[in-house]
Amino acid sequence: MxxxxxxxxxxxxxxxxxxxxxxxxxxxxxxxxxxxxxxxxxxxxxxxxxxxxxxxxxxxxxxxxxxxxxxxxxxxxxxxxxxxxxxxxxxxxxxxxxxxxxxxxxxxxxxxxxxxxxxxxxxxxxxxxxxxxxxxxxxxxxxxxxxxxxxxxxxxxxxxxxxxxxxxxxxxxxxxxxxxxxxxxxxxxxxxxxxxxxxxxxxxxxxxxxxxxxxxxxxxxxxxxxxxxxxxxxxxxxxxxxxxxxxxxxxxxxxxxxxxxxxxxxxxxxxxxxxxxxPSITPYREQKLRILNGSHTAAVCLGYLSGLNTVYECMQDAFMNNFFKKAVMEEILPTLSALGPQTARFAQDVLDRFANPSIEHKLLSITFQTSSKMNARNVQTILRYHDAKGLLPESICLGFAATLLFLKPAQEVNGKFKGERKGEYYGINDDNAAVFAKYWQAVSSPEYAEVAAMVNAVCGDRKLWETDLAKLPGFTDAVAGHLTGMMKHGVKAYIANYSRVI
Incomplete structure (x- = not known):
């Protein structure tokens, strides 16, 4: 004993x-x-x-x-x-x-x-x-x-x-x-x-x-x-x-x-x-919000809809592993250079943490209030990246599109909305679920014109994003293109056949 x-x-x-x-x-x-x-x-x-x-x-x-x-x-x-x-x-x-x-x-x-x-x-x-x-x-x-x-x-x-x-x-x-x-x-x-x-x-x-x-x-x-x-x-x-x-x-x-x-x-x-x-902990709060929380939010709906269930599983998947690395190191990190040199080490630490097999971090739990998180964590990154490079962060754009797809309701019961993955329903735990459900009512087929019109309306909603993302050059086209492709082919097939998007 x-x-x-x-x-x-x-x-x-x-x-x-x-x-x-x-x-x-x-x-x-x-x-x-x-x-x-x-x-x-x-x-x-x-x-x-x-x-x-x-x-x-x-x-x-x-x-x-x-x-x-x-x-x-x-x-x-x-x-x-x-x-x-x-x-x-x-x-x-x-x-x-x-x-x-x-x-x-x-x-x-x-x-x-x-x-x-x-x-x-x-x-x-x-x-x-x-x-x-x-x-x-x-x-x-x-x-x-x-x-x-x-x-x-x-x-x-x-x-x-x-x-x-x-x-x-x-x-x-x-x-x-x-x-x-x-x-x-x-x-x-x-x-x-x-x-x-x-x-x-x-x-x-x-x-x-x-x-x-x-x-x-x-x-x-x-x-x-x-x-x-x-x-x-x-x-x-x-x-x-x-x-x-x-x-x-x-x-x-x-x-x-x-x-x-x-x-x-x-x-x-x-x-x-x-x-x-x-004297101030604002830089550390900012790096955590943008890098750790931001990459989580950018990836979570894409990973979940592709059939994965945990962050660790994402890091074992070739596409999602590359998605995280590109989003963190090439898209988010360059927008945070003013915070100091420790930010680069923090970014690498974040990727190591995501790859920890001892931690079971379920993707579905991270989707809680995903639209508000996307606004708080990633919208400023998208804008800063565009201001600095004149380009759009491709991974985050794909993640944004997957978030809209995740918020597409397949069922409503007593005011509660549910999405669908592989024939099974999942709860949409988001205070803006009804708002997105209303936008999705305008889409009757996965045709680009319908989808693009809906995406343009969503991106232009200042209540959701505190800015008009529809005015950001090329953003709605990129998001609508990804969204249409995922709707037509399924998320897993889309990212497998269209891996060039990141």
Whole structure:
């Protein structure tokens, strides 16, 4: 029988890189959430720094839901991160035991203990990932018990910290939300201040929130699938059982808006160059939106309608692999040169991530709100490419046409539209589905004239694209040509016989 991962096990196995000293480090980070993203990103970076002697601090975790806290206690906060995939064209397969978590406290059952954590002078950093819904304003009395919302809990802890240290301006926190919301740090601060006003807290405390604390917006990017399906096999290979095991891809990015003072407190960032602290994180948000998200959106409907089901399958298909490479390296990347030289490496990292066999990213799930995503992620790329070269990005034009075909309804039931692939129906989960259904009513046959008229009307709809794409020279002709060909011959046959289009 295999032993359970715990403190004794790692101390007795020096090769794991964890000594008894690691368990004596003070708590420097307060973390809201035990989710796999935080464990695979923030906790990974803290642990990496500790093993390099760059931070010497641990994480106390607040968990709002029941479950798993017992597993952390049973394993002394330890868990395995299995990093596998492709990085810079080379396979990666690495097991790491993480010793960054000191304890996990359940907010409802252990609120008094949570309040005590902020009495520790060494505690200087607060991170969170409570999902996008977590950063919302909820009117509540923070003195009436355990606050329900994350901003409510945060305000209560800030007030406790303020009282414990008599408003010492040197005892504020660096507060970093990782929720996928633009300007998440600024939004969180605004909500906390609004909630402080609702609770009629002292003006001196409100001033302390503003001057002694730093709310830093951040951008996170790492796919952390969580527990593998073959967990028991992983245990055998590692030589121990671990109920908290997580898988993670090799790539990571954590960009934080801050200055030298923020960087000084976040000293664990020295352990990994992919944790970035910069005056603005807009360039990193832009490169992710255009390259990773944009190429996904350009390719997803084309890949799905051609009979493929995951991003990995696309990268194993000769045509779709070439589509991704051309879209990323030749069409999107040239429009982002102003963002700096790191963008080219990010582009290659994206292609490596798409080719990771360990990640099952279903194409149909990516089609959610595909028309809005096409507008937000690719329309500006199309326009910039044309402005710079006087040409159209051929791959993205083909992807745009496939998106229109994906949005062609084959069935409507109770206001819900469904498309058809190989005789099977799929859901069209798009707020603009009815709009596209109306445009498609004008097409009774796959004849170019009918299709082109519909494409011209769609491209000219400013509500969809925030610009008149019909005025872009050659765009509607290119899209209509692809769309007609796919309708007449089928998507798979069209891209097989007309591969010259990319």
């Amino acid at each position: 295999l032993p359970r991962l715990n403190r004794q096990h790692v101390v007795n196995h020096p090769a794991l890189g964890i000594s008894e000293d690691h368990f004596q480090y003070p708590e420097k980070v307060l973390q809201f959430g035990t989710g796999v993203l935080l464990r695979g990103l923030v906790d990974y970076l803290v642990d990496k720094a500790n093993k390099k002697g760059l931070f010497s601090g641990r994480i106390v975790v607040i968990k709002s839901t029941e479950g798993e806290a017992g597993a952390f206690a049973a394993q002394d906060g330890l868990f395995t991160t299995h990093i596998k995939g492709v990085a810079q064209g080379k396979p990666v397969d690495q097991y790491l035991v993480n010793a960054s978590i000191s304890r996990v406290l359940q907010s409802n059952a252990e609120w008094e203990a949570i309040l005590e954590t902020v009495a520790q002078p060494a505690l200087e950093i607060i991170v969170s990932n409570t999902t996008e819904v977590g950063i919302q304003y909820v009117e509540e009395d923070i003195a009436a018990g355990v606050p329900a919302s994350y901003p409510g809990k945060l305000l209560a802890l800030l007030y406790e910290r303020y009282r414990r240290f008599n408003g010492d301006p040197g005892k504020g926190f660096v507060i970093i939300p990782t929720e996928l919301v633009v300007d998440n740090g600024q939004l969180l601060q605004e909500i906390v201040l609004k909630l402080a006003a609702f609770n009629k807290l002292p003006e001196e405390f409100v001033s302390w929130i503003k001057t002694a604390n730093r709310f830093c917006s951040s951008l996170v990017d790492r796919i952390v699938p969580g527990k593998p399906k073959n967990l028991s096999e992983c245990w055998k290979e590692a030589g121990y059982e671990d109920e908290l095991w997580i898988d993670a891809e090799p790539f990571l990015l954590w960009a934080i808006e801050g200055d030298a003072a923020v960087a000084e407190k976040l000293s664990f960032q020295q352990a990994d160059e992919r944790m970035l602290i910069a």
